[in-house]
Amino acid sequence: MRWTMVVMFLLLTGCNQHVSHGIDEETGLAYWQVEDGKISLRLVQRTPLQTQSFFLGRGFTRQQTETIAHGCVFQTIFKNISNESSSPVVLSYDLDQWVVHHDGKQPLKTREAWQQHWQEQGVAKAQQLAFNWALLPTRQEYRPGDYNWGMTAYDLAPGGEFDLTVRWQEAGQTREVIIHDLRCSTDIAQPNQEEES
Amino acid sequence: MKFGRLGVLMLCSAALFNANAADNQTLPALDKPFMAPEFTTMSESGKSHSLSDYRGKLVILNFWASWCPPCRYEMPSMERLWQQVQGKPVVILAVNVGEDADTIFEFTGHYPVSFPLLLDQDGSIIDSYPVRGLPTTFIISPEGRVTHRIIGSREWDEAQLIGQLLELATPSR
Numbered sequence: 001m002r003w004t005m006v007v008m009f010l011l012l013t014g015c016n017q018h019v020s021h022g023i024d025e026e027t028g029l030a031y032w033q034v035e036d037g038k039i040s041l042r043l044v045q046r047t048p049l050q051t052q053s054f055f056l057g058r059g060f061t062r063q064q065t066e067t068i069a070h071g072c073v074f075q076t077i078f079k080n081i082s083n084e085s086s087s088p089v090v091l092s093y094d095l096d097q098w099v100v101h102h103d104g105k106q107p108l109k110t111r112e113a114w115q116q117h118w119q120e121q122g123v124a125k126a127q128q129l130a131f132n133w134a135l136l137p138t139r140q141e142y143r144p145g146d147y148n149w150g151m152t153a154y155d156l157a158p159g160g161e162f163d164l165t166v167r168w169q170e171a172g173q174t175r176e177v178i179i180h181d182l183r184c185s186t187d188i189a190q191p192n193q194e195e196e197s
Numbered sequence: 198m199k200f201g202r203l204g205v206l207m208l209c210s211a212a213l214f215n216a217n218a219a220d221n222q223t224l225p226a227l228d229k230p231f232m233a234p235e236f237t238t239m240s241e242s243g244k245s246h247s248l249s250d251y252r253g254k255l256v257i258l259n260f261w262a263s264w265c266p267p268c269r270y271e272m273p274s275m276e277r278l279w280q281q282v283q284g285k286p287v288v289i290l291a292v293n294v295g296e297d298a299d300t301i302f303e304f305t306g307h308y309p310v311s312f313p314l315l316l317d318q319d320g321s322i323i324d325s326y327p328v329r330g331l332p333t334t335f336i337i338s339p340e341g342r343v344t345h346r347i348i349g350s351r352e353w354d355e356a357q358l359i360g361q362l363l364e365l366a367t368p369s370r
Contacts, residue, residue, distance in 0.1 A: 054264070057264065058264065079349070084223045125319065125320075126295055126318065129294065129295035129319075129320045130262070130264070130295050133262060133265070133294060133295065133330070133331050134264070136330070137329035137330045138329075139329065140329050140330060140348070142348060143223065143225035143348075144223050144225070145223040145225070145347075145349070145351070146225065146347065146348035146349050147267075147348065147349035148329075148330035148348060148349060149265070149266060149267050149330075149349070150330060
């Protein structure tokens with residue numbers, strides 16, 4: 001019983017030793033990365049201007065883009081990096097199980113919530129499609145080598161800070177890590193400030 | 198479609214990300230293969246294509262969008278694969294999700310490919326397949342069964358991967 005409790009504790013508690021933080025060399029924006037030999041999760045800041053430009057390019061009006069651009073968005077890459085030949089595992093997640101810690105607990109704003117929002121706003125089907133596929137899937141299952149690249153959106157203002165509880169399933173076991181002090185980008189990237197933090 | 202500085206940077210990131218995983222090339226097999234949903238649609242060049250036209254061949258069915266960095270990243274290797282399987286019973290169908298023919302035409306100026314680029318402007322084709330993110334690629338057997346699903350980009354002209362595909366292209370395995 002005691003050993004079962006210990007194993008459960010190890011599986012469910014944070015693995016912060018695997019979380020790294022730095023400046024993305026390509027974009028000059030901050031990133032946070034979780035990596036443990038099986039999962040690789042990287043969140044890179046997106047500036048409001050980047051996000052607004054992206055959706056203007058997909059046919060949204062400026063007014064429509066402000067809804068998301070004046071929020072908090074990260075480019076997010078979730079990948080199964082387990083080795084197919086030596087230790088293959090299947091990974092899966094459900095974004096509804098991830099928790100944003102900022103003045104209490106909040107959920108992520110997933111595709112389904114956005115779809116309802118855009119439908120209420122009368123946004124055209126083509127724009128809804130582009131938006132849907134630009135976001136990280138709400139639920140996904142990854143075999144070795146599989147990965148997705150998409151935006152995750154948080155109901156916070158630019159510059160806001162939060163902790164993020166990330167949960168995923170690995171060979172049927174729930175794993176969890178807390179990424180501390182994630183920071184939403186503002187419109188002006190401030191790499192020097194990021195490096196000092 | 199505009200390829201600004203950010204787009205180039207994102208593509209570089211995709212390339213670096215993929216390079217790190219280049220030694221992990223796999224074609225994950227589905228636990229439960231299923232019959233491929235039929236569709237008929239137009240290509241960017243105005244030709245009609247039905248999936249059933251390709252029965253008897255291995256079909257590599259790729260779902261993509263021009264704004265998706267991993268989708269753009271894998272296009273050149275997919276074209277090299279296409280060149281290497283000419284004369285073999287293998288076909289690539291790349292279904293663009295949600296964009297119009299003009300956008301795809303402009304895309305081919307930056308990423309010249311010679312396999313069919315198909316239109317799915319209303320998302321009805323992608324909705325008939327179990328896709329949650331782009332790019333996703335399905336391998337459809339010569340008998341019309343979806344046997345493998347690949348999520349994210351791959352280096353499609355890698356020798357081992359081509360070998361796997363050609364083996365799958367052999368009927369009645």
